[in-house]
Amino acid sequence: MSHATNIMTTNSEITLANRWDHFLARWAVNRMGHLIEPGLYSLGNPTPESPVFVTANYTLSFDALRSSLKGADSYILVLDTQGINVWCAAGKGTFGTDELVMRIEATRLNEVVTHRVLILPQLGASGVAAHEIKKRAHFKVEYGPVRAEDLPEYLKTRKATPEMRRVRFTLKDRITLIPVELVAVLIPLLILILIGSKGAVAAILAGTILFPILLPWIPSHDFSVKGFILGGIVAVPFAVLAFTKTPESALWLRSAWALVYALLIPPLTAYLTLNFTGSTTFTSRTGVRKEIFAYVPAMAWMFGIGIALNIALIFVPK
Amino acid sequence: MFNSYTTTTLQYDPSLCIGCGVCADVCPHAAFEMKERLAYLIAAQACMECGACQLNCPVDAIRVESGVGCAAALMRAALTGKKEPVCT
Numbered sequence: 499m500s501h502a503t504n505i506m507t508t509n510s511e512i513t514l515a516n517r518w519d520h521f522l523a524r525w526a527v528n529r530m531g532h533l534i535e536p537g538l539y540s541l542g543n544p545t546p547e548s549p550v551f552v553t554a555n556y557t558l559s560f561d562a563l564r565s566s567l568k569g570a571d572s573y574i575l576v577l578d579t580q581g582i583n584v585w586c587a588a589g590k591g592t593f594g595t596d597e598l599v600m601r602i603e604a605t606r607l608n609e610v611v612t613h614r615v616l617i618l619p620q621l622g623a624s625g626v627a628a629h630e631i632k633k634r635a636h637f638k639v640e641y642g643p644v645r646a647e648d649l650p651e652y653l654k655t656r657k658a659t660p661e662m663r664r665v666r667f668t669l670k671d672r673i674t675l676i677p678v679e680l681v682a683v684l685i686p687l688l689i690l691i692l693i694g695s696k697g698a699v700a701a702i703l704a705g706t707i708l709f710p711i712l713l714p715w716i717p718s719h720d721f722s723v724k725g726f727i728l729g730g731i732v733a734v735p736f737a738v739l740a741f742t743k744t745p746e747s748a749l750w751l752r753s754a755w756a757l758v759y760a761l762l763i764p765p766l767t768a769y770l771t772l773n774f775t776g777s778t779t780f781t782s783r784t785g786v787r788k789e790i791f792a793y794v795p796a797m798a799w800m801f802g803i804g805i806a807l808n809i810a811l812i813f814v815p816k
Numbered sequence: 817m818f819n820s821y822t823t824t825t826l827q828y829d830p831s832l833c834i835g836c837g838v839c840a841d842v843c844p845h846a847a848f849e850m851k852e853r854l855a856y857l858i859a860a861q862a863c864m865e866c867g868a869c870q871l872n873c874p875v876d877a878i879r880v881e882s883g884v885g886c887a888a889a890l891m892r893a894a895l896t897g898k899k900e901p902v903c904t
Contacts, residue, residue, distance in 0.1 A: 623842035624866040719820075720818050720821075773886075776886025778885075782864045782885045
């Protein structure tokens with residue numbers, strides 16, 4: 499069998515350079531630049547009978563796959579998803595039917611392997627129609643497990659257990675997201691630190707650090723309500739301090755300052771926690787849309803009144 | 817009240833099912849279950865509307881308005897007048 503295509507080589511090792519690249523990706527440094535060349539790769543010493551795995555050209559996706567294939571001689575077909583992970587790229591359609599068909603043809607995969615089976619990550623299914631691939635490229639799509647780490651077990655039987663088919667959102671998964679959440683609010687956060695707005699800083703840190711950690715344990719179901727609860731708790735010490743720090747001031751003035759914190763912190767945290775829906779593995783568009791209509795007006799009103807009261811109080815003589 | 821995630825756009829017509837099982841394979845939240853070569857929608861409320869089942873069902877027995885469940889993307893789309901919200 500002639501190798502009609504340019505097959506690149508790879509291995510299962512995660513080097514220090516790879517780890518550094520993963521670290522930078524987790525901190526959203528050069529966010530769209532963590533990519534590898536699309537095309538066909540060989541891992542180990544594959545034969546024409548060796549399995550073919552399909553993945554995205556995002557380094558975290560590619561590295562998760564190849565590091566899970568230790569000792570498994572195989573081919574890896576890398577789609578051009580512009581440096582986006584499998585699930586998000588599938589949602590956009592770049593990890594999609596057209597790209598897969600095109601990539602099979604461009605690499606002349608049918609001349610490289612004698613079988614006609616592709617193993618795709620399960621989460622690629624929202625972009626790829628398996629029956630279309632069969633019809634258009636004559637390859638059978640087999641959906642492997644959600645997580646590459648389950649591949650060694652999967653390859654023993656070529657059957658995914660129900661557990662392998664479920665997407666999770668573990669504490670570890672959620673902590674991994676914190677850097678990206680922080681980077682997203684970095685500029686306003688730095689400005690607020692500079693101007694010494696402790697309440698706002700606390701509200702933002704609650705929404706970006708505490709919330710991902712505490713998510714399943716905060717009562718209620720909606721992300722906005724969870725955010726109001728978390729923000730409400732964060733506001734308590736600020737309100738108490740505002741009320742007690744100048745006992746010589748008028749009662750109404752001290753109460754008004756306490757109220758400013760109670761009005762400003764919860765909606766700020768709730769807005770951030772509502773936005774965390776995009777990072778989770780389970781919120782539906784229907785549900786998120788309902789949340790936006792139900793709570794964003796309340797957030798805006800609370801925040802607006804809080805700002806107005808804050809400005810008004812600045813002009814009250816001490 | 818306080819649970820916005822009780823409804824879904826997912827619709828399934830069992831009379832069209834040919835029992836291939838791909839919906840149960842691709843769903844990341846186990847909304848479908850195969851029993852005697854027929855798919856059953858057992859957990860519609862777990863649906864996140866990713867669209868994988870609809871796209872892979874060879875007989876169009878499943879309909880779902882798929883899209884990103886991301887508040888930032890939805891609000892950005894609403895503000896900029898775009899129809900289809902996407903991640904950035």
